[in-house]
Amino acid sequence: MASKFESSIQRGCDFIHDFVCSPCEEDRLNTEAQYFCNQCTKYYCVNCVPVHNKLFKRHSVLDRKDVKKWAAAPGTVDVLERCERHPGEALKLICGDHDQLCCHVCVAVDHRLCSSIQHIPDVARDIRKDPGFRQLPQQVAVLRKQIEDMKNDRKKNSSLLRKTRTAIVDEIKAIRKMINGILDKMEKTTVQELDRLVTDQEMSIKKDMESCTQMHDELKNIIDDIQSKDSSGEPPLYIGFKKCEEKIKQGKEILQNMSSVVKYDLTFRKHNGIEDNLSSMKTFGVLNESNVYCKQPLISLFPRDHVFATKDYKEYNVKMSSDKDTCDIEGMCELPGGEIVITDSNNMTVKLLDQEYRVVDHCDVPRCPLDVCHIGGNEVAVCVNNDYNDTHELHFINIIKGKLVTTRKLSFSHKCYGATHHGNNLYISSDTALYVYTMTGKLVKTLNVFTMTGWRIKKRYKDKSGGDTVARIAISNDGKTIYITNYSYNELITLDNLGNKLATFTDPDLGRPTGVHVTTAGHVFVCCYDSDTVLQVDKDGKTKLATLARKQDGVYKPRALFFSSRSSSLIVGGLKDTLLVLNVR
Structure with missing residues (x-):
């Protein structure tokens, strides 16, 4: 009972399929095909294909993944007249509202509300006399030539882009070489300045040491002289005393002057701007992608002698x-x-x-x-x-x-x-x-x-x-x-x-x-x-x-x-x- 009820629903179903199972269609059933056999040139649903496969084990069966390879069964739809959206249906109608070729499925699904649906044989009368139809081969030839020219232009453009890349890389390397030269010069100048300062500091230290040595020796000599004159009477001792006081005074002045410089030293503080600027620059320059446009599209679907309507x-x-x-x-x-x-x-x-x-x-x-x-x-x-x-x-x-x-x-x-x-x-x-x-x-x-x-x-x-x-x-x-x-x-x-x-x-x-x-x-x-x-x-x-x-x-x-x-x-x-x-x- 259930089987009879199911069959009656299936027969009465008004679903429109792009491909209908051939065995089911012979039994007046409307079942969507999921497979196609090239040898049988028939369509099969999920229920019928096992029977086919058992009977014809060597036949090549295509599923929905290869639907584009499905061929139309004999006497069905020519490739030119086949609907691209519904390959099992033929293009029989044209929608004037959308200027679009349609099969019966297209009309049922997408153009039900359109007011200008015409039968193609009615609008195709005298198509051979239509100027647009007669010029079609020339238009296609012109467009194919333009497409081929465009392809060749793009090929040349690609070659030019590679040459441009090489030129830009050479320029980048030149910039890097220039920057390296600048850095080398900066390094050399900085080291030279360091050497000059070290030399100046060493000269100051040397002068201080010489002054200390001289004052040390003079003080030693004068005290030795005074001690050697101890038995010569008081006048020589007095003279030695006064001279020694003068040397002591000079020595203290020298030490006083030298003590103002506790230590000769050098420090180095880098320019933060160098590191900051370099780290902020991710590239050596700005690369701009540009498209050169012509004043109008160079491609024309109409030959030069075309008369428009x-x-x-x-x-x-x-x-x-x-x-x-x-x-x-x-x-x-x-x-x-x-x-x-x-x-x-x-x-x-x-x-x-x-x-x-x-x-x-x-x-x-x-x-x-x-x-x-x-x-x-x-x-x-x-x-x-x-x-x-x-x-x-x-x-x-x-x-x-x-x-x-x-x-x-x-x-x-x-x-x-x-x-x-x-x-x-x-x-x-x-x-x-x-x-x-x-x-x-x-x-x-x-x-x-x-x-x-x-x-x-x-x-x-x-x-x-x-x-x-x-x-x-x-x-x-x-x-x-x-x-x-x-x-x-x-x-x-x-x-x-x-x-x-x-x-x-x-x-x-x-x-x-x-x-x-x-x-x-x-x-x-x-x-x-x-x-x-x-x-x-x-x-x-x-x-x-x-x-x-x-x-x-x-x-x-x-x-x-x-x-x-x-x-x-x-x-x-x-x-x-x-x-x-x-x-x-």
């Missing part, structure tokens, strides 16, 4: 309670750790965002912060202009323990609207010209972009020369190509690094271009203030490849944008309290 977009609020006005995001850049730095000109502040685009710190600036560029590590440079007192500066800000700290400033005689950094140079735009400076603020050269296009502008617009012909700038990863937004005349200008114009791009969607960004792989993006658009332009700066977002997508008066290779997203900011994050493919 927008998958979806989200908005993130960056307005603080202390902000008195609508945010006006003029500049942005990404740090190696994934944090974002943005400038808000309306509220005169620089804001630090975490990877979830939440404001975690901010610092105020005297007036109107505009563009911001990444210098290296956790350092950025912010363009700050005060037209009231004609002050134009570049503020260098470091992120130290999650806080924005201004470390130094550079001042310019011209406006400082846009900035970018490449190699050891700073590129500063000022409406009509592009200046190249060293990191210390020394002018290298000036590229007068307006002059290069001025003849056409004057002909077309007569007196409307000047304006914001050099708004924002971006430089290719190799430093050979410079992209400039010409705000006043709706153009994207492309130059070489000598200032020669390579291309001028115009388009109906290019209305008042402001922010421009180029990725390490060479993808060029532009945002436009008047047309409320975000564009992708080819690397030569001649052709529009795609319009990625418009006003209806949430773009409003954009001024700055940045492509994050880390998250494959395009971040856009403008005259709005929110950042628009476009997820692209």
Whole structure:
């Protein structure tokens, strides 16, 4: 009776197992398998495996420790379609809420509350025509090449580290040799000083002994003379008496002087500072571990000629309670750790965002912060202009323990609207010209972009020369190509690094271009203030490849944008309290 009750519970059990015992399944029982036989290609529970082992003693049976080696039984699940979490189940569904492939077990356990569960055959129609699918082999090839290059770079880095260690050890030994030399010299000097003092003391002792000997002999001689004159009459005795009194007086004075020095002696007291300083120093110097970061991740999943498409977009609020006005995001850049730095000109502040685009710190600036560029590590440079007192500066800000700290400033005689950094140079735009400076603020050269296009502008617009012909700038990863937004005349200008114009791009969607960004792989993006658009332009700066977002997508008066290779997203900011994050493919 008990057996029948137990079987009925087992049959009615709704537990979902990754592998079900094959014999039990044939008897319509739902029992979790704990063993697998490669020869039988069947699964066995703890009750069935003894029977199998008795019948097939030479078969190889794998237990749960080797579950990764379990093969799927014929006609069950192909390796590609097998669920990694539940190897006995096939991937049949996709959760749209989490963009995750699922088997029936996944859905039952983890996605029961999700609203967008679709059957894979339904969403897989025409997959061969999907641009992303067609580019998959090229993307994998590019990524594998980049991974191999990274591996080789790390191998070279390891060899360099060993060479660095040898050089540092040599330096430590040199320091030790120098210290030994200093100690030898100190020892020699101290012993010489000791010898000098001992010599001086011995000279004093010798002089005292000589004085004692002389006075002793003189007293003996004079008393002997007096005693020998005892029969010569009183005058000689009187003379001897007086001379003897004088010698006695001299002798007492000598003893009196000598008695002031009871004993000649020397002592030695070491300098405690030597021992204290040496004992407080555990090493010969400070060893610092440093990681050299690049401005952006060098790895890109997208080949250089990839045309992007927008998958979806989200908005993130960056307005603080202390902000008195609508945010006006003029500049942005990404740090190696994934944090974002943005400038808000309306509220005169620089804001630090975490990877979830939440404001975690901010610092105020005297007036109107505009563009911001990444210098290296956790350092950025912010363009700050005060037209009231004609002050134009570049503020260098470091992120130290999650806080924005201004470390130094550079001042310019011209406006400082846009900035970018490449190699050891700073590129500063000022409406009509592009200046190249060293990191210390020394002018290298000036590229007068307006002059290069001025003849056409004057002909077309007569007196409307000047304006914001050099708004924002971006430089290719190799430093050979410079992209400039010409705000006043709706153009994207492309130059070489000598200032020669390579291309001028115009388009109906290019209305008042402001922010421009180029990725390490060479993808060029532009945002436009008047047309409320975000564009992708080819690397030569001649052709529009795609319009990625418009006003209806949430773009409003954009001024700055940045492509994050880390998250494959395009971040856009403008005259709005929110950042628009476009997820692209």
